[in-house]
Amino acid sequence: MALHRERWGVPDVLSRAPGRVNLIGEHTDYNDGFVFPMAIEFDTVVALSRAKSGSPSTVISEIFGEARRDDEREPITATHWAAYVFGVSHLLNGLGKSIGPWRCTIATDVPIGASLSSSAALEVAMARALLQLAGESWDATATAELCQRVEHEVVGMPCGIMDPLISAGAVRGHASLIDCRSLEMLPRRLPDGTVIAILDTMTRRELVDSAYADRRAACERAARWLSVAALRDAELDELERMPAELAVERRRARHVITENERTLAAATAMDAGDAAAFGALMNASHASLRDDYEVSGQALDAMVQIAHSSPGCIGARMTGGGFAGCAVALVAADAADDFIPAVQERYRAVSGLNASVWLSQPAAGASHIDSIGQHPE
Missing domain, CATH: 3.30.70.890 (GHMP kinase, C-terminal domain)
Structure with missing residues (x-):
């Protein structure tokens, strides 16, 4: 990503996550029901680098601008666009993941606010990058549950699990029947x-x-x-x-x-x-x-x-x-x-x-x- 290189040099990690479209099964996920989404060919990409100890964590979005968080104890403003990014980092730190301060840039072609899950794509891409940076293993279901917590606990959106789960775990060439109680994903062509x-x-x-x-x-x-x-x-x-x-x-x-x-x-x-x-x-x-x-x-x-x-x-x-x-x-x-x-x-x-x-x-x-x-x- 040119913006990251210009500001901070070559990133340590690059990750992507897709938006999604739901084919059928709407407003059933938070009722422990069934949904049938697929990931789409629009992505959010996160370029991530470590920052020096004691530095603020900083994010630059090509769409929304720049934001920083000087301390992990600093409150996150729920209505700010960067709440999704800082929320992921905050919850991962709360789980004992050794991340430390970071610098990242975000690019996306997922249309914002169009019901194509731009927020889940951002959260999942950020979680994927931070886990990679920390040397932690990747699990699609656990990551989806973390991103749902960001929505509930940081952003204040009582959403279901569908969006982050399909963004994290979709299989290329397949939609997925998801049981939102067991979180089982069954790919279908x-x-x-x-x-x-x-x-x-x-x-x-x-x-x-x-x-x-x-x-x-x-x-x-x-x-x-x-x-x-x-x-x-x-x-x-x-x-x-x-x-x-x-x-x-x-x-x-x-x-x-x-x-x-x-x-x-x-x-x-x-x-x-x-x-x-x-x-x-x-x-x-x-x-x-x-x-x-x-x-x-x-x-x-x-x-x-x-x-x-x-x-x-x-x-x-x-x-x-x-x-x-x-x-x-x-x-x-x-x-x-x-x-x-x-x-x-x-x-x-x-x-x-x-x-x-x-x-x-x-x-x-x-x-x-x-x-x-x-x-x-």
């Missing part, structure tokens, strides 16, 4: 002749300031009323017993229960190479997120509707936390070149915005980079 399209509405949201925490709290209230550890354990017919005053909680629970069923059915469809069945499940997922979970939005609904009627689309839905950001579509590979301009033109006509549409094959999870542009499989 996309149906033959299909490609994933990521459709950026160019609208943005801040999840910490959104209704995300309210949705999680409603799920927890529903689980308590149903006397289950998590909504993963609830049955659909049990919701009929919930009283009228818990109508909101009933709808939230109905989404989670049916979304888990859809996600498992999607894995079966993918195993069978049944793209049409997988696409239908994506469509049903969007309707449930829109109507029962109420986390879609005008731009997302418009984008999904446009995708449905564009050449080669097999299925489409919003993806990520919701309210804004990206949708995802399963598209016939031989129609992808027609699908992209059709979506962009029609979305511009209804919204006045210039959508970005990318095609992506499933990428590999986090890795150490031996040299710029090269990393182990």
Whole structure:
């Protein structure tokens, strides 16, 4: 990385971690359920060097600028962009990892705030680099759990495990069915002749300031009323017993229960190479997120509707936390070149915005980079 060399010389460590797109299984991870994400071909890269003892830890982002932390006991401002970076270092030090002060630079092409998990990519890439610098072993699951702690304890975002786990542990060429209770990852290939399209509405949201925490709290209230550890354990017919005053909680629970069923059915469809069945499940997922979970939005609904009627689309839905950001579509590979301009033109006509549409094959999870542009499989 040129910026790191200019400021501090050749880095001691280079690491990368990808963003992700979730194909189906939304808002189920913090309910101990099932999700089906894949890593995407956008990365965050961290260049890291040791600093002299007593020096501040310093980070420079090509997008956000420079930040420093003079002492490990210094409070971390949760709303500052560098909280993700300093939070990883702080928690690793708390686990007894011998890291010491460091200097790092960050570059990324993961779109920020687009529901493609730019924060998890940053956390995982930073954790990968710091562990390498400290001579510690790398474990994808343990790293994902650490990064989830950063979100909970430092940033204040009560997210599930999906984002850091797929960023850390994805298998190239595969999406992964993840059991968010056991943390088992089961890689699956996309149906033959299909490609994933990521459709950026160019609208943005801040999840910490959104209704995300309210949705999680409603799920927890529903689980308590149903006397289950998590909504993963609830049955659909049990919701009929919930009283009228818990109508909101009933709808939230109905989404989670049916979304888990859809996600498992999607894995079966993918195993069978049944793209049409997988696409239908994506469509049903969007309707449930829109109507029962109420986390879609005008731009997302418009984008999904446009995708449905564009050449080669097999299925489409919003993806990520919701309210804004990206949708995802399963598209016939031989129609992808027609699908992209059709979506962009029609979305511009209804919204006045210039959508970005990318095609992506499933990428590999986090890795150490031996040299710029090269990393182990």
